[in-house]
Amino acid sequence: MDSTSPVIYVVEPYGGSIRRHNPALPLIFWDDAAVTRGDGVFETLLIRDGHPANLRRHMERFQASARLLDLREPSADDWIDATRQAVEEWTARTGEDAKCVWTYTRGRESTGIPSAWITLSPINERVLRQRESGVSVMTSPRGFTIDTSLPGVDEATEGGSPEPAPWLTVGAKTLNYAANMAALRHARSRGFDDVIYIDPGTGRVLEGATSTVIAVRKERKLRTPVPGGEVLPGTTQAALFEYAERQGWRCRAKDMTVERLLDAESVWLVSSVRVATRVTAIDGHPLPAPANEAEVRELINAALGAE
Structure with missing residues (x-):
């Protein structure tokens, strides 16, 4: 066959x-x-x-x-x-x-x-290329917001009991991915490879269209946006943080702005199949390859085989 x-x-x-x-x-x-x-x-x-x-x-x-x-x-x-x-x-x-x-x-x-x-x-061949060459991203509002004051949002978006707001599916990985795919098509039509969503009210970084955002900072620090609400908890990010902490890295979920991505050592989009893709530019601002790029890439790949 x-x-x-x-x-x-x-x-x-x-x-x-x-x-x-x-x-x-x-x-x-x-x-x-x-x-x-x-x-x-x-x-x-x-x-x-x-x-x-x-x-x-x-x-x-x-x-x-x-x-x-x-x-x-x-x-x-x-x-x-x-x-x-x-x-x-x-x-x-x-x-x-x-x-x-x-x-x-x-x-x-x-x-x-x-x-x-x-x-x-x-x-997909595009995914394999992006693993090696990285991606340029544009930032954009998602186009809708989640009212995190609704009762039950905290529990629902962390995968707990859906009561008392059982209609909330923001914590679920649902088949309704049309908006995510439309965002990627729009980004590519403008010469970008991918999208990082931001909260238009606060400027807070949320997530990629199909990935979790990781910022690598000096002194072996890893940061990711706080999951819940509008941010789907990432399985690859969770595996990375658990493994990296055992290797001496300091890992933390923390609210971040685009400015905090631009002054990081490096920014990565991580997901199950694409694994580790370095962000090479954000909204046209180049992010040069860091000296520890190979180390970070090896760390992420090792994390997926750590269990």
């Missing part, structure tokens, strides 16, 4: 069978909520050296996202079993890294039974 062909496994959401799906055949029905409303959750994992990276944190966030959308909590055992089966098939075909996506939707309107599947596919 062609090494670029995806590997797909269907997971029965209420327990039971795990089956391989032919990628040449259709999988989703016309009335599935993923298609009609973007109603569902997902996680994206890196498959490296035959193993899913940062698996525990991804599963915890996946289950928290499902709770926030009032979906039955996915069985960790079933999803991990299906992932390992898919990874075995992938690694038998190629030794290259893969992108693994877990997708869990509210399912068909006609049946009410959720749909769930796992896909492994090659990592």
